[in-house]
Amino acid sequence: xxxxxxCSPTSPYARKVRVVAAELGLTDLIDEINVDPHSSPAxxxxxNPLSKIPxxxxxxxxxxxxxxxxxxxxxxxxxxxxxxPRGSKRWSAxxxxxxxxxxxxxxxxxxxxxxxxxxxxxxxxxDRQAALIARSLEILNTETSGFEPEAPxxxxxxxxxxxxxxxxxxxxxxxRKSHEALANxxxxxxxxxxxxxxxxxxx
Numbered sequence: 556x557x558x559x560x561x562c563s564p565t566s567p568y569a570r571k572v573r574v575v576a577a578e579l580g581l582t583d584l585i586d587e588i589n590v591d592p593h594s595s596p597a598x599x600x601x602x603n604p605l606s607k608i609p610x611x612x613x614x615x616x617x618x619x620x621x622x623x624x625x626x627x628x629x630x631x632x633x634x635x636x637x638x639x640p641r642g643s644k645r646w647s648a649x650x651x652x653x654x655x656x657x658x659x660x661x662x663x664x665x666x667x668x669x670x671x672x673x674x675x676x677x678x679x680x681x682d683r684q685a686a687l688i689a690r691s692l693e694i695l696n697t698e699t700s701g702f703e704p705e706a707p708x709x710x711x712x713x714x715x716x717x718x719x720x721x722x723x724x725x726x727x728x729x730x731r732k733s734h735e736a737l738a739n740x741x742x743x744x745x746x747x748x749x750x751x752x753x754x755x756x757x758x
Contacts, residue, residue: 556614557584557585557586557614558584558585558586558611558612558613558614559585559586559588559611559612560572560573560576560585560586560587560588560609560610560611560612560625561588561590561598561599561602561603561608561609561610561611561612562587562588562589562590562608562609563589563590563591563592563608564589564755564756565723565755565756566608566609567659567662567663567716567717567719567720568608568609568622568659569608569609569622570716570719570720570753570755571622571626571712571713571716572609572611572622572625572626572629573587573749573752573753574712574715574716574749574750574753575626575629575630575636575709575712576629576633577748577749577752577753578635578636578706578707578712578747578749579629579630579632579633579634579635579636580633580634580635581629581632581633582752584632585611590608592606592607592608593606602618602620603618603620605620607620607621609622609625610625611625611628611629613628626709635706636706636707636708636709636712637703637706637707637708638708639708639709639710644701647698647701648701648708648710649710651694651695651698651701651710651713651714652709652710652713652714654691654694654695655691655695655710655713655714655716655717656713656717657687657691658687658688658691658692658717658718658720658721659713659716659717659720661684661685661687661688661691662684662688662717662720662721662724662725663720664680664684665681665684665685665724665725666724668680668681668684669681685728688721688725688728688730689728692730692734692737693734695714695734695737696734696735696736696737697736699736699737699739699740700736702714702740704743707744707747711744714741714744715741715744715745715747715750718730718737718741718745719745719750719754719755720755723755723757
């Protein structure tokens with residue numbers, strides 16, 4: 556029996572898991588089941604009462620209802636993702652990962668806020684998320700020289716997925732214009748098979 560991954564093709568959290576699985580060579584061991592968490596389908600609620608994705612169900616029937624938890628589990632099942640460095644460089648790497656995750660969170664929050672009726676959309680909240688993303692991109696732009704060029708770690712995967720999600724949901728930011736180093740790095744990273752396979756559809 557294969558593992559089951561409840562996901563959505565546009566979810567950046569699910570995409571992180573899918574990219575990690577591909578880099579680890581585990582894709583063929585996982586059946587992807589696309590669900591809409593906002594409609595709370597019974598199949599999803601049966602494995603995650605929070606009605607959130609992604610959720611991984613292992614071959615033993617264990618349910619892992621969070622992208623970070625799923626990735627931690629997958630890293631025990633395969634090889635191909637570079638581990639984080641030790642010493643002081645570890646904290647720098649983890650900082651980049653958290654900043655990338657923050658970009659994803661802010662972009663998702665922006666998308667959700669814009670789904671509200673226009674009359675009650677909180678513009679100040681949207682402005683705050685955009686400012687947060689801008690500051691975070693500035694930091695990541697200065698860190699690209701430390702990114703692993705061949706075998707990515709969870710840092711590069713998180714950054715790559717974050718930038719891909721900005722392209723999908725917030726293209727009007729045109730982040731490449733003022734972040735040349737980051738844009739150059741992403742051009743190459745986006746061509747990895749794991750990123751191409753998990754490319755979300757244009758919505």
